[in-house]
Amino acid sequence: MVLSIDTFQHKSSYYIQKNILNEVYKYCKSFHQIIVVSDDGVPFSYMETLIKNLKNASYYIFPHGEKNKSPKTVTKLLDFLLQKEMNRDDLIIALGGGVVLDLVGFVASIFKRGISYYAIPTTLLAQVDCCIGGKTAIDYQQIKNAIGSFYVPNKIFIDSNVLNTLTKRQFNNGLFEIIKMGLIYDASLFNLIAEKNIIQNIDSIIEKAIKDKIDIVKKDPFDRNIRQILNYGHTLGHALESYYHFKHLLHGEAIAYGMLLETKQKDIQQKLCRIYKKIHFRLHKEIDSKQVLNFIKNDKKISGKYIVLPIIKEIGKCELIKITLDDFINSLGGHHYE
Amino acid sequence: MVLSIDTFQHKSSYYIQKNILNEVYKYCKSFHQIIVVSDDGVPFSYMETLIKNLKNASYYIFPHGEKNKSPKTVTKLLDFLLQKEMNRDDLIIALGGGVVLDLVGFVASIFKRGISYYAIPTTLLAQVDCCIGGKTAIDYQQIKNAIGSFYVPNKIFIDSNVLNTLTKRQFNNGLFEIIKMGLIYDASLFNLIAEKNIIQNIDSIIEKAIKDKIDIVKKDPFDRNIRQILNYGHTLGHALESYYHFKHLLHGEAIAYGMLLETKQKDIQQKLCRIYKKIHFRLHKEIDSKQVLNFIKNDKKISGKYIVLPIIKEIGKCELIKITLDDFINSLGGHHYE
Numbered sequence: 001m002v003l004s005i006d007t008f009q010h011k012s013s014y015y016i017q018k019n020i021l022n023e024v025y026k027y028c029k030s031f032h033q034i035i036v037v038s039d040d041g042v043p044f045s046y047m048e049t050l051i052k053n054l055k056n057a058s059y060y061i062f063p064h065g066e067k068n069k070s071p072k073t074v075t076k077l078l079d080f081l082l083q084k085e086m087n088r089d090d091l092i093i094a095l096g097g098g099v100v101l102d103l104v105g106f107v108a109s110i111f112k113r114g115i116s117y118y119a120i121p122t123t124l125l126a127q128v129d130c131c132i133g134g135k136t137a138i139d140y141q142q143i144k145n146a147i148g149s150f151y152v153p154n155k156i157f158i159d160s161n162v163l164n165t166l167t168k169r170q171f172n173n174g175l176f177e178i179i180k181m182g183l184i185y186d187a188s189l190f191n192l193i194a195e196k197n198i199i200q201n202i203d204s205i206i207e208k209a210i211k212d213k214i215d216i217v218k219k220d221p222f223d224r225n226i227r228q229i230l231n232y233g234h235t236l237g238h239a240l241e242s243y244y245h246f247k248h249l250l251h252g253e254a255i256a257y258g259m260l261l262e263t264k265q266k267d268i269q270q271k272l273c274r275i276y277k278k279i280h281f282r283l284h285k286e287i288d289s290k291q292v293l294n295f296i297k298n299d300k301k302i303s304g305k306y307i308v309l310p311i312i313k314e315i316g317k318c319e320l321i322k323i324t325l326d327d328f329i330n331s332l333g334g335h336h337y338e
Numbered sequence: 339m340v341l342s343i344d345t346f347q348h349k350s351s352y353y354i355q356k357n358i359l360n361e362v363y364k365y366c367k368s369f370h371q372i373i374v375v376s377d378d379g380v381p382f383s384y385m386e387t388l389i390k391n392l393k394n395a396s397y398y399i400f401p402h403g404e405k406n407k408s409p410k411t412v413t414k415l416l417d418f419l420l421q422k423e424m425n426r427d428d429l430i431i432a433l434g435g436g437v438v439l440d441l442v443g444f445v446a447s448i449f450k451r452g453i454s455y456y457a458i459p460t461t462l463l464a465q466v467d468c469c470i471g472g473k474t475a476i477d478y479q480q481i482k483n484a485i486g487s488f489y490v491p492n493k494i495f496i497d498s499n500v501l502n503t504l505t506k507r508q509f510n511n512g513l514f515e516i517i518k519m520g521l522i523y524d525a526s527l528f529n530l531i532a533e534k535n536i537i538q539n540i541d542s543i544i545e546k547a548i549k550d551k552i553d554i555v556k557k558d559p560f561d562r563n564i565r566q567i568l569n570y571g572h573t574l575g576h577a578l579e580s581y582y583h584f585k586h587l588l589h590g591e592a593i594a595y596g597m598l599l600e601t602k603q604k605d606i607q608q609k610l611c612r613i614y615k616k617i618h619f620r621l622h623k624e625i626d627s628k629q630v631l632n633f634i635k636n637d638k639k640i641s642g643k644y645i646v647l648p649i650i651k652e653i654g655k656c657e658l659i660k661i662t663l664d665d666f667i668n669s670l671g672g673h674h675y676e
Contacts, residue, residue: 008346009560075409082479110448113473113486114560135451141420148451149487222347222452 001207005214007134007152008221014214016158016207021046024093024120024157025053031091031116032056035084037077037104038095039064042122043165046095050120058084069099069138071147077107091116094153097123098130098251102148105136109151119153122162124174125252128181128209131156133217133227144238150222158210160203172279173252178209179275180259183268184232186212187316194275229318232310233258236332256281261332263312271315339545343552345472345490346559352552354496354545359384362431362458362495363391369429369454370394373422375415375442376433377402380460381503384433388458396422407437407476409485415445429454432491435461436468436589440486443474447489457491460500462512463590466519466547469494471555471565482576488560496548498541510617511590516547517613518597521606522570524550525654532613567656570648571596574670594619599670601650609653 003014028034034057038047041064051057060080062073086092092115094104101119108117121127137148163171175198182190189208192201213230220227237258240249249257256276260283263269276283306322313319341352366372372395376385379402389395398418400411424430430453432442439457446455459465475486501509513536520528527546530539551568558565575596578587587595594614598621601607614621644660651657661669 071413078478078485082481082484106448110444110485110487112484113475113488137451140416143420146420146450147416147448149448150451 003210003214005218008150009134009152010154012152012154012156014156014158014210016203016210018159018161018203020157021049021120021159021162024050024118027118027155028054028057028091028093031089033084033086033090034058034093035060035081035086035090036093036095037062037100037107039068039097039100041065042096042100046120046122046162050093050095064099066099066139069103071138071140073103074107074138077104078111081107081111086111086115088112088115091118093118093120095120095122097121097126101126101130102135102137102145105134105151105153106138106148109136109149114151117151117153118155118157120157120159123166124163124171124206125177126174127158127160127163128174128206128213129177131158132210132213133223134221135223142242144242158206160206163202168280169250172281173250175279176252176256176259178205179272180230180232180255181209181212183259183263183272183312183315184229184310184318185216185316190315194271194278198279225320228308228320229310231308232312232318233260233262235307235309235328236261253281257283262309265312268312268315341548341552343556346488347472347490348492350490350492350494352494352496352548354541354548356499356541357497358495359387359458359497359500362388362456365456365493366392366395366429366431369427371422371424371428372396372431373398373419373424373428374431374433375400375438375445377406377435377438379403380434380438384458384460384500388431388433402437404437404477407441409476409478411441412445412476415442416449419445419449424449424453426450426453429456431456431458433458433460435459435464439464439468440473440475440483443472443489443491444476444486447474447487452489455489455491456493456495458495458497461504462501462509462544463515464512465496465498465501466512466544466551467515469496470548470551471561472559473561480580482580496544498544501540506618507588510619511588513617514590514594514597516543517610518568518570518593519547519550521597521610521650521653522567522648522656523554523654528653532609532616536617563658566646566658567648569646570650570656571598571600573645573647573666574599591619595621600647603650606650606653 001016005012034054036047036051036057036059038061040061047059051059060077062068092104092108094101101121105117108115119131121131134150134152135148136151137145140146179193182193186208192205216227216230233255237254240254240257241251260269260272263272306324307328308320309323309328310318310320339354343350372392374385374389374395374397376399378399385397389397398415400406430442430446432439439459443455446453457469459469469491472488472490473486474489475483478484517531520531524546530543554565554568571593575592578592578595579589598607598610601610644662645666646658647661647666648656648658
């Protein structure tokens with residue numbers, strides 16, 4: 001299946017198809033030179049599959065982990081691109097999860113003011129979230145996504161076969177963002193996850209989640225209003241990630257806690273807990289809202305002393321409110337989960 | 339006079355008016371915090387005029403010169419913004435010439451994925467060229483504008499009074515880009531400069547040049563085709579700037595040489611020379627095309643082994659051709675100027 005959308009930059013096409021990784025080369029024939037960038041957490045067999053039919057391709061692999069989503073990795077990659085004499089009409093391909101896509105997208109956006117860019121997400125989280133909407137970023141001075149840009153990949157290739165090599169925990173990591181999408185925007189998606197076998201239905205789950213996100217992003221390409229509903233669970237989630245130094249919690253897991261603690265309705269909390277149980281995710285950390293306050297203060301969603309917070313009206317419906325940081329922190333105290 | 343245009347990012351407004359510097363504060367009232375960035379080449383009195391009526395404003399001044407359009411200055415400015423706890427809804431104002439606008443625009447584009455941004459160009463070159471079209475950039479690894487983005491200022495304030503403190507050489511520096519605009523796109527502008535008193539007509543000259551550039555940029559916001567006619571004289575010009583390490587030649591002066599050497603028609607060459615004489619610009623350097631070849635190779639306009647080169651058909655008309663680098667270099671050999 002191919003979804004094409006017109007963005008503020010150019011037409012962007014999503015190719016959602018099992019084994020599409022084997023066919024990416026067909027879309028690369030007009031480029032003089034190609035650099036594929038990945039990290040060492042991605043199975044090298046994917047890189048081999050990708051480049052075996054590519055002409056004039058080199059690859060660059062950096063060490064995996066959020067701590068490498070850094071200015072240092074950006075500098076090294078830029079130096080590599082210059083050394084290869086890459087120019088605006090050449091192609092850079094990101095092959096990997098969120099860290100790879102965020103960083104490579106950023107480099108693609110600033111190298112000679114932007115070069116051609118394809119994204120091949122290899123995790124569920126990257127397939128349904130990071131690769132849509134053109135947000136790129138690196139961390140800076142210990143602040144998550146402090147530096148970044150909006151830069152939409154020219155083409156995105158989604159191959160659900162690559163999910164086979166993920167651990168259960170990595171798979172769930174992406175599933176939490178899909179659950180969030182169901183909660184804020186798409187009751188049918190939420191119910192599909194709650195009621196059906198997830199693995200058997202993964203292709204339609206991915207397709208629904210991608211269509212939903214494209215739909216929201218179209219309405220607000222620069223994340224100034226409605227798109228902020230995608231931050232549901234993220235105000236607390238990002239703070240938790242910073243607080244645990246990106247070590248003990250995956251992004252999706254942090255959002256899982258964030259969603260539960262930011263949800264006011266008991267019945268929706270229970271439904272969330274039931275899904276968490278179904279996918280064998282155990283809540284086991286206590287949150288001290290005072291301690292995460294300092295991290296929240298550095299969150300980019302803060303507008304003056306107020307923050308913009310998405311709240312759930314009912315499953316599939318969400319609205320944005322302005323709330324003081326103090327009121328938000330205080331509201332967290334009243335929640336307990338099983 | 340106010341010109342408003344819709345860009346791919348947002349509405350962008352040009353305020354072209356003597357003494358507008360005194361009134362910028364009126365357009366800043368909705369911002370919680372404002373940082374004004376300038377370099378130490380800009381008369382400090384302009385900064386004082388600007389900030390005396392601004393609430394919650396701080397300023398940041400970096401050393402002037404192309405060598406400071408660097409990753410190091412970017413890092414220091416980012417650190418200052420974080421230290422001030424700036425967020426996406428705050429405002430950054432660039433006050434200065436091309437170096438200030440290029441660098442501050444770049445920082446504004448990547449800080450938290452883009453914050454509100456005003457530009458106040460204080461040189462003729464910046465008023466008619468750098469502030470239009472959203473090109474931002476820094477130099478990297480000795481390559482001019484190797485890193486950058488497209489980021490359009492929300493508002494641009496053009497005050498021709500600030501040109502009074504420019505030296506004759508700095509004034510001419512901007513005039514060369516206006517002459518280029520006349521040559522490639524606007525015969526009436528070219529003739530105005532060739533035939534009338536330039537100082538007496540400076541306001542209408544600036545207005546014409548700005549309108550022309552807006553017109554071209556609108557047709558090609560990401561510099562993929564027609565906009566490349568603005569590079570007339572720049573292929574050789576950029577190479578010269580690099581070759582002289584940005585020391586002995588100003589940007590406009592390099593373009594002045596570039597235009598003359600890239601122009602094939604004898605009569606147009608003569609008209610150019612007459613204008614150069616009128617504004618007391620003396621050509622005095624011999625160009626060795628072999629020596630600049632290596633610098634041209636790193637020019638971002640290179641597409642494979644070919645470059646896209648604007649050529650003049652007649653005054654006010656221009657077209658783009660594809661030419662090999664070797665043919666371009668060889669064609670330079672045949673030119674001599676008085």
